Amino acid sequence: xxxxxxxxxxxxxxxxxxxxxxxxxxxxxxxxxxxxxxxxxxxxxxxxxxxxxxxxxxxxxxxxxxxxxxxxxxxxxxxxxxxxxxxxxxxxxxxxxxxxxxxxxxxxxxxxxxxxxxxxxxxxxxxxxxxxxxxxxxxxxxxxxxxxxxxxxxxxxxxxxxxxxxxxxxxxxxxxxxxxxxxxxxxxxxxxxxxxxxxxxxxxxxxxxxxxxxxxxxxxxxxxxxxxxxxxxxxxxxxxxxxxxxxxxxxxxxxxxxxxxxxxxxxxxxxxxxxxxxxxxxxxxxxxx
Amino acid sequence: xxxxxxxxxxxxxxxxxxxxxxxxxxxxxxxxxxxxxxxxxxxxxxxxxxxxxxxxxxxxxxxxxxxxxxxxxxxxxxxxxxxxxxxxxxxxxxxxxxxxxxxxxxxxxxxxxxxxxxxxxxxxxxxxxxxxxxxxxxxxxxxxxxxxxxxxxxxxxxxxxxxxxxxxxxxxxxxxxxxxxxxxxxxxxxxxxxxxxxxxxxxxxxxxxxxxxxxxxxxxxxxxxxxxxxxxxxxxxxxxxxxxxxxxxxxxxxxxxxxxxxxxxxxxxxxxxxxxxxxxxxxxxxxxxxxxxxxxxxxxxxxxxxxxxxxxxxxxxxxxxxxxxxxxxxxxxxxxxxxxxxxxxxxxxxxxxxxxxxxx
Numbered sequence: 001x002x003x004x005x006x007x008x009x010x011x012x013x014x015x016x017x018x019x020x021x022x023x024x025x026x027x028x029x030x031x032x033x034x035x036x037x038x039x040x041x042x043x044x045x046x047x048x049x050x051x052x053x054x055x056x057x058x059x060x061x062x063x064x065x066x067x068x069x070x071x072x073x074x075x076x077x078x079x080x081x082x083x084x085x086x087x088x089x090x091x092x093x094x095x096x097x098x099x100x101x102x103x104x105x106x107x108x109x110x111x112x113x114x115x116x117x118x119x120x121x122x123x124x125x126x127x128x129x130x131x132x133x134x135x136x137x138x139x140x141x142x143x144x145x146x147x148x149x150x151x152x153x154x155x156x157x158x159x160x161x162x163x164x165x166x167x168x169x170x171x172x173x174x175x176x177x178x179x180x181x182x183x184x185x186x187x188x189x190x191x192x193x194x195x196x197x198x199x200x201x202x203x204x205x206x207x208x209x210x211x212x213x214x215x216x217x218x219x220x221x222x223x224x225x226x227x228x229x230x231x232x233x234x235x236x237x238x239x240x241x242x243x244x245x246x247x248x249x250x251x252x253x254x255x256x257x258x259x260x261x262x263x264x265x266x267x268x269x270x271x272x273x274x275x276x277x278x279x280x281x282x283x284x285x286x287x288x289x
Numbered sequence: 290x291x292x293x294x295x296x297x298x299x300x301x302x303x304x305x306x307x308x309x310x311x312x313x314x315x316x317x318x319x320x321x322x323x324x325x326x327x328x329x330x331x332x333x334x335x336x337x338x339x340x341x342x343x344x345x346x347x348x349x350x351x352x353x354x355x356x357x358x359x360x361x362x363x364x365x366x367x368x369x370x371x372x373x374x375x376x377x378x379x380x381x382x383x384x385x386x387x388x389x390x391x392x393x394x395x396x397x398x399x400x401x402x403x404x405x406x407x408x409x410x411x412x413x414x415x416x417x418x419x420x421x422x423x424x425x426x427x428x429x430x431x432x433x434x435x436x437x438x439x440x441x442x443x444x445x446x447x448x449x450x451x452x453x454x455x456x457x458x459x460x461x462x463x464x465x466x467x468x469x470x471x472x473x474x475x476x477x478x479x480x481x482x483x484x485x486x487x488x489x490x491x492x493x494x495x496x497x498x499x500x501x502x503x504x505x506x507x508x509x510x511x512x513x514x515x516x517x518x519x520x521x522x523x524x525x526x527x528x529x530x531x532x533x534x535x536x537x538x539x540x541x542x543x544x545x546x547x548x549x550x551x552x553x554x555x556x557x558x559x560x561x562x563x564x565x566x567x568x569x570x571x572x573x574x575x576x577x578x579x580x581x582x583x584x585x586x587x588x589x590x591x592x593x594x595x596x597x598x599x600x601x602x603x604x605x606x607x608x609x610x611x612x613x614x615x616x617x618x619x620x621x622x623x624x625x626x627x628x629x630x631x632x633x634x635x636x637x638x639x640x641x642x643x644x645x646x647x648x649x
Binding site: 179181188 | 345346347366367368372373374376377378380382383384385393394397398438441
């Protein structure tokens with residue numbers, strides 16, 4: 001068959017190109033543009049080269065925020081993944097209660113971020129919040145506006161409350177796809193509960209769990225609204241995660257150059273970590289865990 | 290190895306079964322001999338798998354008892370019954386190597402590693418996978434995986450029974466033959482009690498010493514392949530086994546004669562007069578077309594099945610099949626059919642009636 005060469009065909013790609021340009025490329029390039037320039041106001045910009053990148057790489061502020069961010073993502077993954085699997089394993093497999101649990105589990109996922117933040121902000125308040133008042137009356141020193149530990153516990157618990165369902169639902173879908181014969185065979189082979197989990201359930205869930213971990217990592221690494229509403233990054237800088245710090249820098253202090261350099265590095269870090277996750281986990285998958 | 294006794298066993302999937310039709314498995318009492326190779330044969334939904342799962346302990350029957358060598362195991366969990374089961378779709382532990390898969394049932398029972406290694410080697414040789422022991426199971430073909438599940442079923446020497454639930458469904462035809470032969474050999478060598486569920490009559494007849502035919506939740510006949518062919522106890526056995534199945538024709542039976550639409554022919558034995566739905570059953574192999582002998586028949590079609598011919602004919606308004614030899618020529622003058630009297634069975638309400646003089 002002869003291939004017809006018709007360069008007009010390129011026009012068919014144009015709509016997508018325009019869409020992607022406006023939604024991703026141009027905004028990103030604006031950021032790149034800011035990151036290599038300096039301004040003293042009046043919309044006058046001067047070429048600054050890689051100065052901002054250099055500054056950001058040597059800024060304790062950014063490294064501290066990155067440290068806090070990694071700690072946050074690490075903690076919530078370490079809690080949400082096992083907890084989600086545990087919940088999925090204990091959910092009824094069929095009948096009314098299965099549907100009931102599914103609906104119940106999806107509820108937190110449907111609540112907007114700032115509402116979740118507000119709920120917990122009020123819930124944890126020592127003067128009027130149910131949680132804050134209860135803890136205080138039990139004699140536990142809990143005040144998320146003053147104690148960094150209390151602030152951390154609050155935002156971690158809030159995230160676990162909001163997102164464990166996602167992991168549980170994905171794990172549940174993985175579990176449901178296992179045919180009964182596997183469990184029957186395991187019974188006949190006299191496999192212990194742990195071995196059933198280790199050799200049947202976990203391998204069958206591996207695929208969806210990988211997606212769950214990736215989603216939860218990316219989402220938590222970019223988290224802004226919820227901790228911002230609850231703690232505003234405080235007390236001090238205790239809960240100033242990367243995006244909170246970025247917004248402070250860009251919109252609070254109007255340091256466009258450093259903030260732009262910061263965002264680009266932030267973006268690259270997310271890309272890098274996601275890629276590493278993905279590569280490691282698909283390789284594990286290929287080897288069959 | 291054990292004798293399996295089903296004592297007044299019945300099962301319903303409904304919590305409060307009322308009539309007999311609520312039971313997936315109707316009440317039955319049977320003894321299955323130690324070391325026998327049984328095939329459970331029946332069409333889909335006849336209760337074969339229900340029965341198998343009751344024996345393996347995956348299902349607790351609604352009534353009756355299951356005994357292994359006289360011990361009541363009705364409520365014993367699967368692990369305690371010490372049986373092995375191979376399922377329709379291969380069940381292997383994907384993340385383990387072939388070796389670990391085969392060793393799994395032994396290790397779970399705490400056998401020492403030297404024994405395990407020895408057994409695994411032996412089984413691997415049996416299923417022809419010695420050179421693949423180190424491989425992970427995840428990338429293997431369905432055939433290979435099913436061979437591993439067979440192997441896992443056989444790795445324990447002391448099992449009371451080996452149960453197979455249509456294990457060759459996913460296997461290629463040529464492999465089917467090979468695996469079935471291997472199973473047969475294993476049975477011969479080790480003498481395990483084996484129960485093999487299938488809806489494929491060839492599979493059942495080649496594998497088993499005794500075929501248990503099930504129909505609508507009932508065991509309708511237990512017999513050798515020959516018995517099932519010669520003397521089907523139920524019209525279902527007649528048409529389920531054989532290709533094509535037995536011809537079943539409504540008739541009146543009186544003494545040594547059967548009457549169909551006023552015409553009559555001789556039966557091989559005498560029968561008492563009967564009430565109810567009376568039919569005669571004759572296998573296509575025992576019917577012959579002829580020019581002069583027998584009752585009138587109209588040939589509609591002749592099919593060549595290779596080694597024999599199948600004649601589709603109209604017999605007093607009933608469709609019947611006749612098998613003729615490959616070399617027999619079927620002419621237009623062949624308008625009569627004769628049934629071999631020794632091979633005509635009489636059925637009343639679908640169950641075979643023993644002729645007078647034969648022990649029922």
